[in-house]
Amino acid sequence: MLNARVIVGEDKLDIEITTAFGADLMSDVLSFARSGCLLITGLSNPQAVRTAYALDISAILVCRGKSLTDKFIEIARELGIPILWTRFIMFESCGRLFQEGLTGCIRKTDGTEEKTIVR
Amino acid sequence: MSGDDFSESLEGIYHIQGRDFVDAGIVSSEVKKSLQGKGISESIIRRIAVITFEAEINIISYAEQGTIQLFIEPDAVIIEANDAGPGIADIDLALQEGYSTADDSIRELGFGAGMGLCNIKKFSDIFELTSLVGQGTYLRSIVKLNG
Ligand SMILES: Nc1ncnc2c1ncn2[C@@H]1O[C@H](COP(=O)(O)OP(=O)(O)OP(=O)(O)O)[C@@H](O)[C@H]1O
Ligand SMILES: [Mg+2]
Numbered sequence: 001m002l003n004a005r006v007i008v009g010e011d012k013l014d015i016e017i018t019t020a021f022g023a024d025l026m027s028d029v030l031s032f033a034r035s036g037c038l039l040i041t042g043l044s045n046p047q048a049v050r051t052a053y054a055l056d057i058s059a060i061l062v063c064r065g066k067s068l069t070d071k072f073i074e075i076a077r078e079l080g081i082p083i084l085w086t087r088f089i090m091f092e093s094c095g096r097l098f099q100e101g102l103t104g105c106i107r108k109t110d111g112t113e114e115k116t117i118v119r
Numbered sequence: 120m121s122g123d124d125f126s127e128s129l130e131g132i133y134h135i136q137g138r139d140f141v142d143a144g145i146v147s148s149e150v151k152k153s154l155q156g157k158g159i160s161e162s163i164i165r166r167i168a169v170i171t172f173e174a175e176i177n178i179i180s181y182a183e184q185g186t187i188q189l190f191i192e193p194d195a196v197i198i199e200a201n202d203a204g205p206g207i208a209d210i211d212l213a214l215q216e217g218y219s220t221a222d223d224s225i226r227e228l229g230f231g232a233g234m235g236l237c238n239i240k241k242f243s244d245i246f247e248l249t250s251l252v253g254q255g256t257y258l259r260s261i262v263k264l265n266g
Binding site: 024027030053054 | 141142143144145147148151161162165168169171172173228229230231232233234235237238
């Protein structure tokens with residue numbers, strides 16, 4: 001679906017993730033993301049991994065084919081954060097996953113809409 | 120700057136060098152690791168990890184140097200962030216969502232949305248921020264362990 005490559009976490013391919021949050025700005029991830037979600041981001045630096053670790057985010061999908069440094073991969077291994085990698089842009093990555101049934105970990109920042117989408 | 124003495128419950132002290140972006144976030148990761156296995160709930164550890172992250176990034180972004188101290192009391196965890204730096208002239212303004220003086224180096228790292236201090240306040244049960252312009256900033260966040 002995304003032709004995603006598993007960079008870190010081959011052993012964790014069976015974890016179930018039902019929600020996601022997409023952002024390049026870790027300030028927004030720290031403010032709005034919820035534990036257990038998939039973080040879709042074009043930011044492939046150690047701070048993205050450390051942000052995911054702080055929030056108990058289940059995995060990171062690096063989009064837009066961003067290059068990954070050894071340091072990024074090393075920290076992801078150390079902190080146990082699975083890393084997926086795709087050449088799809090953020091919009092395509094999110095759209096395709098949404099179509100497969102993933103939903104936002106929150107829907108709106110003011111919490112006025114319920115999380116679960118009625119299909 | 121604070122009247123209370125928590126020195127008996129000091130769990131860790133972390134030194135932070137301003138503008139040293141390479142390891143930014145490592146203090147938060149270390150703090151999180153050190154809180155695990157102590158019977159503290161995951162959601163409380165998450166709050167503390169986020170508070171520490173935001174405070175750490177602010178010291179790196181804006182100050183010359185600083186320290187983060189972690190205290191574990193029987194009923195609360197206390198995070199104290201102290202820095203030597205420019206200080207904050209208008210604390211109410213700094214606490215407004217979206218207000219930021221972050222430069223490009225901070226934005227490239229993935230920060231600078233003007234959300235950090237609000238986020239610290241949101242995740243704290245007790246939040247204290249004082250600053251002396253030209254000297255530095257002191258932040259204290261208390262997270263209660265039971266309710
Ligand atoms: N320790 C500090 N020393 C000096 N100024 C600070 C300090 N912490 C925050 N500030 C000032 O307050 C502003 C708001 O800080 P806040 O953490 O809320 O947002 P930010 O750092 O700009 O972006 P974000 O935290 O969302 O990545 C900063 O842009 C900066 O001007
Ligand atoms: Mg900040």
